[in-house]
Amino acid sequence: MAKIRATAAExxxxxxxxxxAAPDEMLPISQRAMLRRPDGYLDALNAEQREAVETxxxxxxxxxxxxxxxxxxxxxxxxxxLSLGRARPGQILAVTFTNKAAREMKHRVAQLIGGAVExxxxxxxxxxxxxxxxxxxxxxxxLKPSFTVLDTDDxxxxxxxxxxxENIDEKRWPARQLAAMIDGWKNRGLVPKRVPDxxxxxFANGKGRDLYAAYQRRLKELxxxxxxxxxxxxxxLFQEHPDVLEKYQQRFHYMLVDxxxxxxxxxxxxxxxxxxxxxxxxxxGDDDQSIYGWRGAEVDNILRFETDFPxxxxxxxxxxxxxxxxxxxxxxxxxxxxxxxxxxTLRTDSDDGEKVVVEGCWDxxxxxxxxxxxxxxxxxxxxxxxxxxxxxxxxxxxxxFEDRFITLGLDYRVIGGPRFYERQEIRDATAYFEVTLNPAxxxxxxxxxxxxxxxxxxxxxxxxxxxxxxNGIPLTQAARIIIETxxxxxxxxxxxxxxxxxxxxWRALIDGMRHTELAELMLDESGYTGMxxxxxxxxxxxxxxxxxxxxxxxxxxxxxxxxxEHVSLVMDAATEEGTDRVSLxxxxxxxxxEFDTVFLPGWDEGLLPHQRSLDETxxxxxxxxxxLAHVGLTRARKSAKITFAQNRRTYGMWQTAVPSRFIxxxxxxxxxxxxDKGTRGYGPSRFESAETLFASGFYETPGWxxxxxxxxxxxxxxxxxxxxxxxTLVAASTAQGSGLDVGERIFHQKFGYGRxxxxxxxxxxxxxxxxxxxxxxxxxVERV
DNA sequence: AACTAATACTTTTTT
DNA sequence: AGTATTAGTT
Numbered sequence: 001m002a003k004i005r006a007t008a009a010e011x012x013x014x015x016x017x018x019x020x021a022a023p024d025e026m027l028p029i030s031q032r033a034m035l036r037r038p039d040g041y042l043d044a045l046n047a048e049q050r051e052a053v054e055t056x057x058x059x060x061x062x063x064x065x066x067x068x069x070x071x072x073x074x075x076x077x078x079x080x081x082l083s084l085g086r087a088r089p090g091q092i093l094a095v096t097f098t099n100k101a102a103r104e105m106k107h108r109v110a111q112l113i114g115g116a117v118e119x120x121x122x123x124x125x126x127x128x129x130x131x132x133x134x135x136x137x138x139x140x141x142x143l144k145p146s147f148t149v150l151d152t153d154d155x156x157x158x159x160x161x162x163x164x165x166e167n168i169d170e171k172r173w174p175a176r177q178l179a180a181m182i183d184g185w186k187n188r189g190l191v192p193k194r195v196p197d198x199x200x201x202x203f204a205n206g207k208g209r210d211l212y213a214a215y216q217r218r219l220k221e222l223x224x225x226x227x228x229x230x231x232x233x234x235x236x237l238f239q240e241h242p243d244v245l246e247k248y249q250q251r252f253h254y255m256l257v258d259x260x261x262x263x264x265x266x267x268x269x270x271x272x273x274x275x276x277x278x279x280x281x282x283x284x285g286d287d288d289q290s291i292y293g294w295r296g297a298e299v300d301n302i303l304r305f306e307t308d309f310p311x312x313x314x315x316x317x318x319x320x321x322x323x324x325x326x327x328x329x330x331x332x333x334x335x336x337x338x339x340x341x342x343x344x345t346l347r348t349d350s351d352d353g354e355k356v357v358v359e360g361c362w363d364x365x366x367x368x369x370x371x372x373x374x375x376x377x378x379x380x381x382x383x384x385x386x387x388x389x390x391x392x393x394x395x396x397x398x399x400x401f402e403d404r405f406i407t408l409g410l411d412y413r414v415i416g417g418p419r420f421y422e423r424q425e426i427r428d429a430t431a432y433f434e435v436t437l438n439p440a441x442x443x444x445x446x447x448x449x450x451x452x453x454x455x456x457x458x459x460x461x462x463x464x465x466x467x468x469x470x471n472g473i474p475l476t477q478a479a480r481i482i483i484e485t486x487x488x489x490x491x492x493x494x495x496x497x498x499x500x501x502x503x504x505x506w507r508a509l510i511d512g513m514r515h516t517e518l519a520e521l522m523l524d525e526s527g528y529t530g531m532x533x534x535x536x537x538x539x540x541x542x543x544x545x546x547x548x549x550x551x552x553x554x555x556x557x558x559x560x561x562x563x564x565e566h567v568s569l570v571m572d573a574a575t576e577e578g579t580d581r582v583s584l585x586x587x588x589x590x591x592x593x594e595f596d597t598v599f600l601p602g603w604d605e606g607l608l609p610h611q612r613s614l615d616e617t618x619x620x621x622x623x624x625x626x627x628l629a630h631v632g633l634t635r636a637r638k639s640a641k642i643t644f645a646q647n648r649r650t651y652g653m654w655q656t657a658v659p660s661r662f663i664x665x666x667x668x669x670x671x672x673x674x675x676d677k678g679t680r681g682y683g684p685s686r687f688e689s690a691e692t693l694f695a696s697g698f699y700e701t702p703g704w705x706x707x708x709x710x711x712x713x714x715x716x717x718x719x720x721x722x723x724x725x726x727x728t729l730v731a732a733s734t735a736q737g738s739g740l741d742v743g744e745r746i747f748h749q750k751f752g753y754g755r756x757x758x759x760x761x762x763x764x765x766x767x768x769x770x771x772x773x774x775x776x777x778x779x780x781v782e783r784v
Numbered sequence: 785a786a787c788t789a790a791t792a793c794t795t796t797t798t799t
Numbered sequence: 800a801g802t803a804t805t806a807g808t809t
Binding site: 649652653 | 800801
């Protein structure tokens, strides 16, 4: 086992560390000269960008609005540092939040400096860099260098076990909730003993902090760290070991942070410690694009930059190179409603272009139909589908579009979605690999002990747990003991013995066999591939494909351990390029991208300012939602269209929706209401009024005003002044005993006439004459 | 231990 | 509405 750890540790310290061994890694003179040529990289910048690139010493905040060349500044700055010989690649720390951004930056730096330098060893996500540092000093944070990074699944599983051990009712205090709390604490840089009493009481009557502490202890026993630890433990490392900190302070001559508005407290503290060395820290960000507050990001970090880093210089990039004047005007007008901004005024030299179009739809299906038609129209006009995107607030919205596009035969791609690594089959497969490498990983062992089914169920697991807990040993070791006894029935005993033997066999092959072959062997011999082959379901084929893809991906690494290092942090599904497809994604995953044409469906009150955001974080939540809307609009280069639905299904029930308040906040001069094409008639006659409504100038129409009234009155109840932030969304909650009885004949806006089949509170099951059996909320039906 | 039925929960976003 | 988890049954 010691041997295995050694391999893992070696793999964890890849050759990128070479700079120390090969001291002079400065770019060759010829290359530096090339970078200096007069038509070179600096000339391509505007005055502010250039200043941002050339201000090398001291703290610098670059406030870069959407489309102002933020990435260009960052990469040019790195190139500049290298070409001036101010730093070697290994002396520049450059952190991003996403793997995508890290890849992009690596790529562009390589382009800039001609790919001569073998990458930048310290360019990566906060988490990836955190792991790298922690592996080198693992013992100082009570881990072994081969520690594994837990995914969210394992995290929950572990917490469940803790709750069980403490006899806490998981119904009342769900593991997810505790996981979220612990995450939150870690994001704020709080170790267990620093958790405030009040918050500790938020879980299981004050056991929150103790559970957190117990969880951390279990992690150490398992030699594992969760995502939060990659930052928190790093911070602890620096705080408790000034000598280590000093080493890194000296190493990093220049520090760059991308998307600083997304940083959380732990990241901020980490950065500030490092910056106390040279103080050459450059943060790039946009407070108007801070959309990860719910995940612990602190807009405050960017708002306070000048106080945190005394003597800081602030440069604003306000020239937008992306969007037309109308789009920019609409976006700026919207975001101006936020308070607590650093304030930027985006300018552009572009033409006015087209106004932002707003169109109301009957329901989400019509929304998808209208947008589908628009896209087909664009396609006929010769636009590339790759330049069209649909940006939604929540992923459930995607479904209507996917359905529609499939019937239209329109090619689309979903960006984001479940990450490759998060798929069940990938997690299972990597669990096999992990247990082979590290038999002490109880969580992974538990994951696959009975996958595929081997007859090792609850009873066996319980026995194993008991033995393991009593002796303080890993499950696999307990298994080894238990198969020598009579404690298990013959069948499970044999199955367990076989499994252990298999792991031993695979482990013996690690050094003697190509790791991709070994991986295939493991999946075959364990019966895992067989399990999916035998599965006749729709998805089984896809899962097998994914497993193949996994093996292909592994090929890019030299060892199994080296692959495992990256799998949890950096692996995401390959996005096939090449084909012409419409992109479908959430607003969050659209940040940093741009398209000629952007569709923004679902600007409904409760969905675009998302109700949950409003409920949980009030005003600041509303402002974050507004920033999300702003991010959406600013993705568009040439045209943007906003739609909303008047009826939407939530949790399977129809509710009337009200247009988003953000629509009203758009400056009139940059907006036009969709003209009536006369081809969109839909079902019931009441829709005709909606058509005329949109044809005759939106803001003055009766329909619009009705929507306004609805918004303010909370859905027909007694009038309430402007919808309060935590006001509930129209219908559902206003139902006061409907007085309906089973068997009564009713009318519903969408489904027409029907008879009540059963009543459950305010939820009705109705047999409609045309639409069949549906569940609806009683306030949407009227007695006839 | 495995299968079926009932119930609860969902719909923010990501390393 | 649909999925995921859980409880109850064989």
